[in-house]
Amino acid sequence: MNIYFVRHGQxxxxxxxxxxxxxxxxxxEKGLNQAKKAADFLRHVKFDNVYVSERKRTxxxxxxILGHDFEKVNIDSRINEMDFGKFEGKNYKQIKKMYPSQWNRWCSDWKNESPPEGESYMKFYxxxxxxxxxxxxxNEENILVVTHGGVVRSVYCYVLSGNLxxxxxFASRNGDITLIKYEYGNLYIDSITHVDA
Structure with a gap:
């Protein structure tokens, strides 16, 4: 089985x-171009199944990537990006200023603490x-998953025996294509391609 993970464009x-x-x-505009580059990279792959998060960007x-085959996708909320609650739409300087104690708690225990009204990394994972x-x-040969950076990095943790x-x-850039293979009960990262490289 070949599982192609694509992080959405910028x-x-x-x-x-x-x-x-x-x-x-x-x-x-840059995100649209990244998606076109990913489409070109994957143009010869015939996908048996496609999974997409609930978000517009994916x-x-x-x-x-799929063009006229877009109808055959499965929308799955489990591959939505982590919910950052009240931290959403702010950079770290703004968050530190507006929510200093919550920011410090989250930074000191990023796995278990959650942003205000958001979800913890453990729940996300x-x-x-x-x-x-x-x-x-x-039982399929080629699967496409179009998702988010946090999901892709969590999948790497999953492949690496759940070591969070x-x-x-790992980095996960916009438009990156990761091929994960599952063969004879063995799951491994085969390649990571940066479309902007």
Missing amino acids: TNENNNKYYYGKLDVCLN SETAHI SRVHEFMDDILKL DFFWK
């Missing part, structure tokens, strides 16, 4: 380094873990 919120997961925003990216467990039960500290050991 948005203005990415460009401004905002924390955002639940905010439903569109791709900017559906826009998937639409560009739990739904990504459940999604991956279900994907590995499928690996979350900070």
Whole structure:
């Protein structure tokens, strides 16, 4: 099984380094170009199944990659980005100024603490873990998953035996394509491609 993970193209919120997961925003011009590059890279792959988060930025990216085949997608809330609650739409300087105690608690225990009215990383990882467990039960050759940076990095943790500290050991750029293979009961990261490289 080949599982192709694509992080959505850039948005203005990415460009401004905002924390955002639940905010439903569109791709900017650079993001549209990144999606086109991902589409070109994947043009020869015939996908048996496609999964997309609930957000516009992933559906826009998937639409560009799939073209006329866009109807055959599964929208799955488990691969939505982490919900940052009241931190949404703000950069870290703004958050530190507006919510100093909550920011410090979150930084000191990022796995278990959650932003005000948001979700903890453990809750977030739990739904990504459940999604991956279900994907590995499928009997299909090529699967496309268009999702978010936090989800992709959590999938890396899943592949690496659930070691959540690996979350900070990988980058995930807008438009990146990660190929994860599942063969003979073995799950591994085969390649990570930067479309802007």
